[in-house]
Amino acid sequence: MLARHEEDADMAQPVPNLHHLELFYHVAKAGGITAAVRSMPYGIQQPAISGQVSQLESELGVRLFQRRPFTLTPAGKELFEFLAPFFGALPAIAERIAGKASKHLRLAAPATVIRDHLPGVLAEIRKAQPDLELSLMDVGQSRIFELLEQEEVDLAVAELEGRAPSGMKTEVLLSLPLVLLLPPGQAMPKGGLKVLAEEAALVRTAEDTAVARLFAKGLNQKGIRWPARIEVNTIDLVHAYVAEGFGVGVSVDAPGVKLPKGVKAVKLAGFPDLAIAGVWRGKLGPLAELVMAGLRRRAKG
Structure with a gap:
C-alpha cells in the first residue's frame, strides 16, 4: 500500500511556485519582461524574472508567451485570466485588512459619459466621502477593455457589441436605438x-x-x-x-x-441597438459599487 501511495504521489502534477506565478502575472500584465521590471512594486532584475518564468514554463510543460514580439499563447492567456483576479485584487484586500478602505476610484468611459452622466453620480458619492480621489480616463471602446485587462481601472462604461472579452463582467444600463x-x-x-x-x-x-x-x-x-x-x-x-x-x-x-x-x-x-454597459473584472470595490448604483438610477430616470 505504501509503495502504491508513493507511486501516485510521483504521478501527481507538481504545484507551481507561487512566486513564479506572480512574476508571470506581472509580465503578462505589463506586456513583456522589460516592462514588468519597470512596473513591478518591488525590485527584481530582468535575468531573474526571465529565468524563473522559464522554470514555470518547464514545470507546466507549455510555452506561456512569445518573447519578440510579446504575445501570450492560448495557455498563457488562460493562466493570466485565472491569476489576474487574485493578484489584481491584492492591493485592495491589503488596504481593507489594514482598515484603510481605498478612497481612490479609477474610471474609464467615453467622453460623453464622463461629461454628461458621471458628474451627477460622482457628486452624490462625494457627499458621503468628501476626500474621494478620482482618475477619469476618456478612452474608446477597444482601449477600455485593454485597461481593464491590465488592471489599470476599477470600472468602465463601454459601448458593448455582443459579449465582452473573456474574464470580464458586464451589466447593460441602456439600449440606444x-x-x-x-x-x-x-x-x-x-x-x-x-x-x-x-x-x-x-x-x-x-x-x-x-x-x-x-x-x-x-x-x-x-x-x-x-x-x-x-x-x-x-x-x-x-x-x-x-x-x-x-x-x-x-x-x-x-x-x-x-x-x-x-x-x-x-x-x-x-x-x-447600441448597448451601454458597466464593465469590470473580479469583484467591484465599494466605490465602484456606488457608481454602478448611481448609473442604474440615472439610466432608469
Whole structure:
C-alpha cells in the first residue's frame, strides 16, 4: 500500500511556485519582461524574472508567451485570466485588512459619459466621502477593455457589441436605438433608406467604432451599400457636420442629447441597438459599487 501511495504521489502534477506565478502575472500584465521590471512594486532584475518564468514554463510543460514580439499563447492567456483576479485584487484586500478602505476610484468611459452622466453620480458619492480621489480616463471602446485587462481601472462604461472579452463582467444600463440625422431642409425620400443611400453623403464615426459596426450590420441585412464620405471621431462631430449640410449622419437616440437646430432624427427600424454597459473584472470595490448604483438610477430616470 505504501509503495502504491508513493507511486501516485510521483504521478501527481507538481504545484507551481507561487512566486513564479506572480512574476508571470506581472509580465503578462505589463506586456513583456522589460516592462514588468519597470512596473513591478518591488525590485527584481530582468535575468531573474526571465529565468524563473522559464522554470514555470518547464514545470507546466507549455510555452506561456512569445518573447519578440510579446504575445501570450492560448495557455498563457488562460493562466493570466485565472491569476489576474487574485493578484489584481491584492492591493485592495491589503488596504481593507489594514482598515484603510481605498478612497481612490479609477474610471474609464467615453467622453460623453464622463461629461454628461458621471458628474451627477460622482457628486452624490462625494457627499458621503468628501476626500474621494478620482482618475477619469476618456478612452474608446477597444482601449477600455485593454485597461481593464491590465488592471489599470476599477470600472468602465463601454459601448458593448455582443459579449465582452473573456474574464470580464458586464451589466447593460441602456439600449440606444440607432438613428439617421437629416440636415436642415432635407426630408426622407419616398424610396426610403435605399434611395437615400444612393443620393446622400454619409457622415459617421470611424468604421472600428461600435455605432459604425452596428450600422454596417443593419445595412448588410437590408442589402444596402453606403460607404462613408466623412469620418469623424465623435458623435458630437457627426451632429455638427450634419447641421452644416455635409451629409446624412449616423447617431443614437440617447437621453438628454439635444440635436442642432434644424436637424431631424429618423429611427432606423430593424437595426441593432447600441448597448451601454458597466464593465469590470473580479469583484467591484465599494466605490465602484456606488457608481454602478448611481448609473442604474440615472439610466432608469
